[in-house]
Amino acid sequence: MNDTSCPNCGEEENLSGDSKETDRKESITVTCGECGVEWERDLKPQCSKCGTRDLRVAVRSIVDKSRGTQLSIQSLSVVYLCPACDKEEVAAWNQSNTPLPPIELPYDVE
Numbered sequence: 001m002n003d004t005s006c007p008n009c010g011e012e013e014n015l016s017g018d019s020k021e022t023d024r025k026e027s028i029t030v031t032c033g034e035c036g037v038e039w040e041r042d043l044k045p046q047c048s049k050c051g052t053r054d055l056r057v058a059v060r061s062i063v064d065k066s067r068g069t070q071l072s073i074q075s076l077s078v079v080y081l082c083p084a085c086d087k088e089e090v091a092a093w094n095q096s097n098t099p100l101p102p103i104e105l106p107y108d109v110e
């Protein structure tokens with residue numbers, strides 16, 4: 001069953017994926033040819049807190065501090081939200097349907 005679609009723009013056709021199989025985990029790194037988002041598709045996502053598999057897929061922006069003082073959004077990552085444990089983020093995602101704000105900046109300000 002292939003129901004993959006881009007969590008950012010909804011593209012279903014122009015996607016490329018690398019299937020990786022190890023003995024412990026199966027995941028696919030998918031790249032969207034439309035908007036350039038790359039994400040790892042966990043084939044068996046599960047909430048680490050309550051164990052449910054009924055998760056929502058959302059997109060979170062990763063902000064990179066580039067040269068100068070401007071913050072620019074460079075990439076997005078896909079996150080799995082639990083409707084019970086991540087209620088607020090699920091609500092925010094449902095309302096805005098735009099990438100969630102980053103949790104933290106990847107680099108310290110020099």
Ligand SMILES: [Zn+2]
Nearest residue numbers: 006009032035
């Ligand atoms: Zn896309």
Ligand SMILES: [Zn+2]
Nearest residue numbers: 047050082085
């Ligand atoms: Zn949960």
